[in-house]
Amino acid sequence: MTAAAPAEQYDLLAIDTLLSSDEKDVRASVRQFCDSAVDPHVAEWFEAGDLPSIRELTKALGDLGVLGMHLDGYGCAGMSAVEYGLACLELEASDSGIRSLVSVQGSLAMYALWRWGSDEQKAEWLPRMAAGLAIGCFGLTEPDHGSDPSGLRTRARRSGADWVLSGTKTWITNGSIADVAIVWADAGEDGGIRGFVVPTDSAGFTAHPIEHKLSLRASVTSELVLDEVRLPESAALPGVTGLRGPLSCLGEARYGIVWGAMGAARTAFRTALDYSLTRQQFGRPIAGFQLTQEKLARMNQELALGTLLALHLGRLKDSSGVRPAQVSAGKLNNVGKALEICRTARTILGANGISLEYPVIRHLTNLESVLTYEGTAEIHTLTVGQALTGIPAFR
Known part of the structure; x- marks a missing residue:
């Protein structure tokens, strides 16, 4: 029986070399948390349709420092956009619902207060929300x-x-x-x-x-x-009127999805790769058949390209800033490609691909929601189209 893939086969293009040691440390901390606090339970939570210990989990996420981690002050960690993105990737590698919990807390509710709230509103809510004591x-x-x-x-x-x-x-x-x-x-x-x-x-x-x-x-x-x-x-939030307020918050959340979708895709790809190396048919691992290798090569390519796109947008956000149409392009590409990767992974696992004993079908069904929330694929397509042509086509 062939062993599971070594770590270097998971990162064929050596994308890790583009990350700083601090960024890798953030990623490792979130991954360690998910390995111990989320992964052993998440399939049961999904099957039950419940998060039975959500306040305890939120407090633990606050202790980890990921709630509003890209904001400054009021107990927030003040980390970079890339570090926040890597955290989103690791959280969604466990489950989209867990990344959603963190994203709604930090990039929607907390960001709205941080960007548009009064000093009194910020002081009342942000420290408790950053600590996971208020949701x-x-x-x-x-x-x-x-x-x-x-x-x-x-x-x-x-x-x-x-x-x-x-x-x-x-x-x-x-x-x-x-x-x-x-x-x-x-x-x-x-x-x-x-x-x-x-x-x-x-x-x-x-x-x-x-x-x-x-x-x-x-x-x-x-x-x-x-x-x-x-x-x-x-x-009332005193700092903004009009749609600029909520749309600015949605932009923050969409940026996290660009990264998070690649986390779901990564888990599906690695599961399929490992499974193909151990699953025997016709006297050999199915990884040895050309059609399976074509699927794995295509999945790896799209995963690498989507991760590089997320990293590029993160570097832009940390330097000159990122435009809404750029985030729309990232979400449009990465969620669509993540769905393709999960669907392909499901075929490699065969009937086992629909079992919650493996994470693939859970990620696949989750991504069907991610595809339409924070802006549907159609809306992001038209946003990109307007950026390219200068002509709005929403109506």
Whole structure:
């Protein structure tokens, strides 16, 4: 029986040589955490459709330093975009739901506070969120408005010195276990689309878990209902009005997905490679057949190219900055290629490819959600198209 592939076969193009020692240390720390705290349990969480110890897990992630790790101050680690990307890759190599937990906490809820919040809002929430002692969610998507957030129906109206919010949000990660929700609402003549910091124990706020998911099952997904939720003036994010606010947060989260998708793809590829070296058919390992080698070569090529693309965008983000269309190109490419890699890996595993004894089918079904959240493939295609032609084609 042939042994599993040695480590150097996993990185044929020596991409590791492009990383600094600090970047490798961050990656190793997150990988060690996932090996001990996530991987032994995640298949059971997925099968059960539950994260039974999510507060303990979030606290452990806070202790690790990955919650809001790319932000400065307020207990955040202040790490680079590449280091954050590598963390996302390792988290999603375990499961997309775990990366989503970290991404929604740090790149959506915390980033909204950090970028657009008042000093008081930041001081109240960011240290606890960075430590994993408070969980946040991000309320933008609605039952009738996903790709077109400009049409959102959640309303914010003035009532004396207060704001009153009414509306419904759906497909909200962390929603039913969150301590604070960043909710985007249309304030009409009082400022258009505004962000609000909503403690989830506010009167009129309820959250209900979304059941019967067949994807991202190791993740809490919820519907938020705001029924005349009264908030003080200080609950409004003062730093931004209009869609620029939520879209800036989505850009941060999408950047993490560019890396994370390659984590899911890496796990699928390595599983398929190892399996092909040990699975015997017709008296030899299936890795010795030309059709299997063609699949492995193509998977390795797309994994390497996607990882290099993520690294390039990370280097841009850390130096001159990265444009939204560049992040869209990264998400569009990497999630699509990750799906192809997982589907090909499934064929190499044969019937075993649909068993939760192996991680491939779990990653494959998770990526079906990743393909459409934080912007569908169609929206990112049109974003890239507009960047190339200068002509918007969304309507």
